Amino acid sequence: MGQLHRGTRGCVIVDYGMGNLWSVASAIRYLGHTPQISNKPQDLQTASHVILPGVGSFRLAIESLNERGLADGIRDFVDKGNGFLLGICLGLQLLAAASPEDGQTAGFGYFPHAVERFSFPPTSDLPIPHVGYNSVSFSHQTGIFSDLQQGSYFYFVHSYRLAPALTNLNTGLTHYGETFVAAIDNGQVAGTQFHPEKSQTNGLRLLKNFLHRR
Amino acid sequence: MVKKRLIFTLLYNNGEFMLSRNFRLQRVGNLEWLKRNYDFSRTAAQIDELVVLNVERNRFSNDDFISHLQKLCDFCFVPITAGGGIRRLEDASALLSNGADKVLVNTMAADCSHKVIEIAKRYGQQCIVLGVDIRKSNGSTRALVDCGSKLVALEISDYLTRLRELPVGEWMITSINRDGTGQGFDSELLELLPPNFERPVILAGGAGKPEHFLDLLRNPKVSGLATAHLHNFVGDGLKQVRDLLLRDGQELPIWDANEIAALKSSVDEI
Numbered sequence: 065m066g067q068l069h070r071g072t073r074g075c076v077i078v079d080y081g082m083g084n085l086w087s088v089a090s091a092i093r094y095l096g097h098t099p100q101i102s103n104k105p106q107d108l109q110t111a112s113h114v115i116l117p118g119v120g121s122f123r124l125a126i127e128s129l130n131e132r133g134l135a136d137g138i139r140d141f142v143d144k145g146n147g148f149l150l151g152i153c154l155g156l157q158l159l160a161a162a163s164p165e166d167g168q169t170a171g172f173g174y175f176p177h178a179v180e181r182f183s184f185p186p187t188s189d190l191p192i193p194h195v196g197y198n199s200v201s202f203s204h205q206t207g208i209f210s211d212l213q214q215g216s217y218f219y220f221v222h223s224y225r226l227a228p229a230l231t232n233l234n235t236g237l238t239h240y241g242e243t244f245v246a247a248i249d250n251g252q253v254a255g256t257q258f259h260p261e262k263s264q265t266n267g268l269r270l271l272k273n274f275l276h277r278r
Numbered sequence: 279m280v281k282k283r284l285i286f287t288l289l290y291n292n293g294e295f296m297l298s299r300n301f302r303l304q305r306v307g308n309l310e311w312l313k314r315n316y317d318f319s320r321t322a323a324q325i326d327e328l329v330v331l332n333v334e335r336n337r338f339s340n341d342d343f344i345s346h347l348q349k350l351c352d353f354c355f356v357p358i359t360a361g362g363g364i365r366r367l368e369d370a371s372a373l374l375s376n377g378a379d380k381v382l383v384n385t386m387a388a389d390c391s392h393k394v395i396e397i398a399k400r401y402g403q404q405c406i407v408l409g410v411d412i413r414k415s416n417g418s419t420r421a422l423v424d425c426g427s428k429l430v431a432l433e434i435s436d437y438l439t440r441l442r443e444l445p446v447g448e449w450m451i452t453s454i455n456r457d458g459t460g461q462g463f464d465s466e467l468l469e470l471l472p473p474n475f476e477r478p479v480i481l482a483g484g485a486g487k488p489e490h491f492l493d494l495l496r497n498p499k500v501s502g503l504a505t506a507h508l509h510n511f512v513g514d515g516l517k518q519v520r521d522l523l524l525r526d527g528q529e530l531p532i533w534d535a536n537e538i539a540a541l542k543s544s545v546d547e548i
Contacts, residue, residue, distance in 0.1 A: 217531035219356070221379075264323060265533060
């Protein structure tokens with residue numbers, strides 16, 4: 065059960081069969097919440113904070129969210145506007161416009177960015193996936209990026225990424241062969257390509273900022 | 279640029295954590311004891327990755343091991359590699375759905391490499407770490423499997439060339455001779471790698487003091503250095519290593535580990 069705090073109605077981690085939910089739940093617990101891991105769309109409607117994690121293929125993830133009614137659940141949650149959403153790793157990509165992974169598939173479209181595989185010059189010998197700790201620069205150290213230093217390190221594992229786009233959104237950028245979107249925050253909907261739950265105190269701080277949203 | 283890694287390895291055996299010397303095991307204490315007496319959450323705040331290996335030799339007590347893996351997630355906010363006794367895809371799945379980000383395979387790579395391919399197809403090769411344990415004796419250098427109890431029949435160079443074909447994300451090479459001795463890493467083992475070896479390599483076995491990490495982490499062949507030495511490197515031990523490496527200008531992530539206790543349960547106070 066989601067633990068009730070003043071001003072919050074609990075944190076739900078969306079379980080759609082993709083990804084390691086255990087570590088995200090541990091980090092949320094460390095910060096004092098009792099997250100509810102749920103695959104039921106109705107649980108999203110009573111939540112104040114929803115986390116959409118995910119590892120694997122974009123297309124399979126969207127199919128799996130649709131099958132369980134969770135895609136509509138997430139849209140309803142965001143449309144009502146009385147709660148906050150955070151996508152992690154594949155979860156961020158799902159919030160963007162579309163991805164060509166496994167065949168062109170539409171995402172939720174909360175961010176206008178295109179998802180694409182890393183594209184390096186032919187002379188590059190950088191391995192894909194991008195795995196490991198890398199630094200992130202934020203356009204504004206506000207919102208979920210509050211109290212994070214410029215160049216803070218976070219843990220990444222991914223082959224696809226959001227290409228930078230001309231937006232006014234608060235964005236974190238990282239360089240790996242090219243510059244890509246590491247995190248993004250529009251106030252109500254946010255996402256991180258990196259894993260905050262695997263990024264020591266930097267990640268815990270970001271998750272705390274998210275859970276503090278009112 | 280992706281940073282280099284300082285890695286701590288915990289050896290698990292039937293509810294207890296162990297010290298190892300040349301792969302001979304000695305009991306240290308259970309998880310509660312580790313947290314209390316070794317201040318393990320502070321150690322965890324200084325590392326870039328945790329490796330947890332089930333080194334129980336007789337039976338594969340997967341359930342107990344998995345419950346320990348879950349508990350470690352409660353205070354380790356770095357990627358966790360788990361392994362020891364993985365024989366089937368299902369063993370890997372159990373670890374990957376209970377807190378592990380990667381699995382370490384070793385004996386399986388020698389005995390039934392097609393199962394390694396099966397795990398890579400299901401989860402991606404980035405979540406497989408290939409463990410190679412190497413022993414030098416009487417002028418010969420050989421790989422061993424089954425917790426260092428069984429010699430691999432192939433010559434070391436042939437064995438490593440064969441392993442190179444496997445779809446894994448990185449290799450972890452351990453010196454059995456140096457393991458637990460505190461005499462320093464055996465950097466000569468890196469020379470055994472096939473020419474133009476392209477995967478990240480973690481070197482383990484022999485770390486005894488912060489200086490042992492200093493020159494080696496600069497080596498372009500090394501992506502990470504691991505120690506399992508509970509006596510030498512818990513409490514402030516790894517902080518000293520980390521501070522020394524950062525002062526030396528080495529490419530490690532910078533952690534504000536002092537905040538870990540302050541962040542705990544802070545949401546409750548709203």
